[in-house]
Amino acid sequence: MDRLWFFFFGTLNYDSLPFYSTIATIAAGIVVAGALVTFGLITWYGKWTALWKNWLTSVDHKKIGIMYVVVAFVMMARAVVEASMMRLQQALSFDAPGYLPPEHFAQLFSTHGTIMIFFMAMPFLTGLINYAMPLQIGARDVAFPVLNSISLCLTGGGAALMMVSLVLGKFSTGGWSGYPPYTEMAFSPGVGPDYWIWAVTLSSIGTTFTGINFAVTIYKKRAPGMHLFRMPLFCWTSLCTAILMIFAMPPLTLATLFLALDRQLGFHFFTNDAGGNMMNYANLFWLFGHPEVYILILPAFGVYSEVIANFSSKVLYGYRTLVVATMAIAVLSFTVWLHHFFTMGQSSAVNAAFGIATMTIGIPTGVKVYDWLLTMFRGRVRFSVPMLYALAFLILFVVGGLSGVLLANPAVDYQVHNSLFLVAHFHNMLIPGLLYGMLAGTHYWFPKAFGFRLDELWGRIAFVCWVVGFLLAFMPLYALGLLGMPRRLVEYFDPDYLPYTIVAAVGAGFILAAFASLVVQLVVSIRHRDALRVFVGDPWNGRTLEWSISAPPPEYNFAVIPDVKARDAFHDMKRRGVAYRRPKHYSNIEMPMNSMLGPVVAIAATACVFGIVWHIGWMIVLGFLTVWGAVIARSFVRRTKRIIPASEVRRTEERWLAAVSKAPLIARDYETSPANRGLAEAAGA
Amino acid sequence: MKSMMEEEREERRDYLIGLAAAILLTAVPFAAVAFGWFPRGVDYAIIAVAGVLQIVCQFRYFLHIDLSRSKRDDLQLILFSGLICLLMVGGTIWIIFNQYAQM
Numbered sequence: 001m002d003r004l005w006f007f008f009f010g011t012l013n014y015d016s017l018p019f020y021s022t023i024a025t026i027a028a029g030i031v032v033a034g035a036l037v038t039f040g041l042i043t044w045y046g047k048w049t050a051l052w053k054n055w056l057t058s059v060d061h062k063k064i065g066i067m068y069v070v071v072a073f074v075m076m077a078r079a080v081v082e083a084s085m086m087r088l089q090q091a092l093s094f095d096a097p098g099y100l101p102p103e104h105f106a107q108l109f110s111t112h113g114t115i116m117i118f119f120m121a122m123p124f125l126t127g128l129i130n131y132a133m134p135l136q137i138g139a140r141d142v143a144f145p146v147l148n149s150i151s152l153c154l155t156g157g158g159a160a161l162m163m164v165s166l167v168l169g170k171f172s173t174g175g176w177s178g179y180p181p182y183t184e185m186a187f188s189p190g191v192g193p194d195y196w197i198w199a200v201t202l203s204s205i206g207t208t209f210t211g212i213n214f215a216v217t218i219y220k221k222r223a224p225g226m227h228l229f230r231m232p233l234f235c236w237t238s239l240c241t242a243i244l245m246i247f248a249m250p251p252l253t254l255a256t257l258f259l260a261l262d263r264q265l266g267f268h269f270f271t272n273d274a275g276g277n278m279m280n281y282a283n284l285f286w287l288f289g290h291p292e293v294y295i296l297i298l299p300a301f302g303v304y305s306e307v308i309a310n311f312s313s314k315v316l317y318g319y320r321t322l323v324v325a326t327m328a329i330a331v332l333s334f335t336v337w338l339h340h341f342f343t344m345g346q347s348s349a350v351n352a353a354f355g356i357a358t359m360t361i362g363i364p365t366g367v368k369v370y371d372w373l374l375t376m377f378r379g380r381v382r383f384s385v386p387m388l389y390a391l392a393f394l395i396l397f398v399v400g401g402l403s404g405v406l407l408a409n410p411a412v413d414y415q416v417h418n419s420l421f422l423v424a425h426f427h428n429m430l431i432p433g434l435l436y437g438m439l440a441g442t443h444y445w446f447p448k449a450f451g452f453r454l455d456e457l458w459g460r461i462a463f464v465c466w467v468v469g470f471l472l473a474f475m476p477l478y479a480l481g482l483l484g485m486p487r488r489l490v491e492y493f494d495p496d497y498l499p500y501t502i503v504a505a506v507g508a509g510f511i512l513a514a515f516a517s518l519v520v521q522l523v524v525s526i527r528h529r530d531a532l533r534v535f536v537g538d539p540w541n542g543r544t545l546e547w548s549i550s551a552p553p554p555e556y557n558f559a560v561i562p563d564v565k566a567r568d569a570f571h572d573m574k575r576r577g578v579a580y581r582r583p584k585h586y587s588n589i590e591m592p593m594n595s596m597l598g599p600v601v602a603i604a605a606t607a608c609v610f611g612i613v614w615h616i617g618w619m620i621v622l623g624f625l626t627v628w629g630a631v632i633a634r635s636f637v638r639r640t641k642r643i644i645p646a647s648e649v650r651r652t653e654e655r656w657l658a659a660v661s662k663a664p665l666i667a668r669d670y671e672t673s674p675a676n677r678g679l680a681e682a683a684g685a
Numbered sequence: 686m687k688s689m690m691e692e693e694r695e696e697r698r699d700y701l702i703g704l705a706a707a708i709l710l711t712a713v714p715f716a717a718v719a720f721g722w723f724p725r726g727v728d729y730a731i732i733a734v735a736g737v738l739q740i741v742c743q744f745r746y747f748l749h750i751d752l753s754r755s756k757r758d759d760l761q762l763i764l765f766s767g768l769i770c771l772l773m774v775g776g777t778i779w780i781i782f783n784q785y786a787q788m
Contacts, residue, residue, distance in 0.1 A: 219758065243765075247766070247769050247773075251773070277781070279781065279784055280777075280781060283777055283780055283781065284777075287773055287776075287777070331768070331769075334769055334772045334773065335772055335776070337776070338776075338780060344784065345784055345787055345788075346780055346783045346784050346787065347783055347786075347787060350779065350780060350783050
């Protein structure tokens with residue numbers, strides 16, 4: 001009987017269910033209920049076919065981009081709640097056990113970090129690049145549309161595994177970096193580290209594909225005349241991000257796979273004995289981890305460059321220096337990884353070399369900050385929501401950067417290593433840097449993606465909550481770190497810490513409110529979508545090609561591939577009076593056909609790794625064979641393109657051009673009024 | 686203008702040369718180790734040289750990278766990749782052996 005059970009269900013049993021603590025039971029209940037409600041609603045409205053045909057099997061870069069952002073938002077909801085649970089625990093745990101048992105607290109900081117990096121930040125930036133970059137370079141899709149769908153689905157599979165870990169078994173307690181030897185079988189015998197390993201592995205493989213896809217797209221799919229040095233800055237940062245992804249993800253995939261071999265098959269890559277060297281794990285992990293930091297921030301830099309130029313009504317200052325600075329950051333990011341483990345015991349000469357390299361990165365970043373400031377200088381700045389995020393970023397990011405330059409000194413780092421000072425520093429980079437950038441990008445491109453603007457008032461409320469919440473939650477952490485409070489502490493006995501942890505918990509409350517405001521904003525905007533409609537497609541008086549087409553854009557993006565004559569191509573077209581020209585003739589357009597390869601590969605791969613986590617042999621074999629079987633079967637498919645006939649293109653374009661001719665011209669000052677239908681009054685620089 | 690036939694023949698010849706070179710460069714180091722013809726140090730040198738030549742051969746015959754102007758973009762990307770690999774591998778060796786020396 002036992003053997004039969006093991007054959008079908010592996011090591012799953014009653015103890016895998018989350019009934020060991022009330023909070024875990026509630027969390028699992030929410031996940032299960034959420035999944036059931038979602039499935040129920042889709043079934044109730046009969047949307048399964050539509051979902052499968054129009055979204056899950058779609059290889060359209062715009063839809064894939066939107067789905068990435070949806071994944072990011074869903075996962076952010078969970079990780080933000082976990083963050084505030086941890087802040088509440090620390091506010092309650094002075095000389096008291098608080099409300100979370102230590103093991104649960106450790107799971108929380110592990111899932112919070114893993115989700116925020118791999119399943120919030122990465123999908124978010126990948127989604128924005130997927131949506132905007134091909135439009136900005138005047139392409140109809142990315143270079144490898146089906147691979148793009150596979151990347152998305154693999155990331156989704158990893159995210160699903162994270163959610164499953166809430167219901168079946170316990171997650172790793174080894175932090176988001178999963179350092180051995182603690183995460184080896186000898187010290188973490190449960191399934192937790194396996195969940196972590198395989199969720200991260202799926203997403204890192206997907207991200208490697210994404211990097212290849214973006215880099216090839218930018219090299220090969222640019223519109224005629226779109227030289228590299230005419231690309232919008234967001235495309236440059238996308239290119240550098242893509243290159244970083246290609247080189248930085250493989251060390252992570254290797255490190256996690258080596259760890260898996262150690263755990264499952266008795267290898268000794270990172271064990272204490274038998275020749276293992278856990279220091280090499282730290283080395284490999286941060287060989288990925290530091291470039292990762294720049295994978296996260298460069299797309300945000302790109303968004304800020306677009307947003308600041310656009311809402312200052314001015315050409316971007318120092319375009320060339322911004323490009324060079326981006327490239328410099330991309331290369332330098334491969335020379336500094338040791339600063340994550342200054343205290344691991346190498347000689348001071350090694351530490352000094354990497355410390356100096358780390359400080360060097362401050363120079364190109366400083367160049368960028370001045371370029372953005374000078375872009376605003378003497379511009380007509382409109383304080384729209386994306387611009388507000390950009391302004392908050394400029395101020396707060398510099399503070400975080402300065403604390404980073406402090407940490408780059410090995411001598412200082414020895415003092416604050418593993419303290420809350422470090423936690424404050426990297427949240428200071430990631431929230432005002434990455435997250436504000438992604439939110440600014442969402443506000444900026446939302447009307448392009450869905451055809452209506454987001455509600456301004458709720459956008460402003462969310463913005464205020466994000467900034468207040470960030471300041472209250474993380475500035476006290478700098479002080480706590482300097483007072484000597486270590487990170488990841490479930491309980492403490494020093495009364496000096498208490499006031500700061502209480503303030504930080506209040507800050508976490510504001511951040512929860514900020515997230516809730518974003519949800520309210522979305523609901524309000526959808527309800528008022530008719531008043532916010534901008535079908536013509538240029539609500540912000542944009543400068544780059546994505547604004548030259550309707551909102552939402554047709555599947556084929558451009559009826560005729562634009563001929564680019566200058567940087568800020570659409571601005572140039574408006575100035576020369578050639579925007580919204582009716583094409584001389586329409587022609588058939590060839591687009592890639594939908595493919596179910598992505599979902600099939602991802603479901604099979606997720607099943608395979610779920611089998612590995614729980615030792616379910618048949619599931620491993622079946623999943624593995626299905627993945628490769630599907631890939632091989634796909635290579636025999638001959639019809640991979642479909643033709644959109646010229647008549648259909650004509651109909652779509654004529655409908656849009658008719659709307660263009662009827663829309664009122666909107667001056668910049670009135671762009672947030674309901675009169676804005678997406679046709680901007682082109683004036684000025 | 687070269688005729689299609691000619692071009693195809695040239696391309697096939699290139700692939701065959703590449704295939705032969707790749708096999709040879711794989712077989713030699715394997716054989717050197719398997720049959721123990723040389724002392725160990727020489728084996729290492731043979732493996733290293735054959736490895737580098739293998740990379741050059743793959744680039745030249747299968748990825749069609751040469752020094753001509755039209756391939757400049759690809760060449761730049763390869764050199765960049767080389768730089769990054771050098772940083773990652775060189776840095777790792779430096780760090781790990783430094784730590785080893787401290788123990």
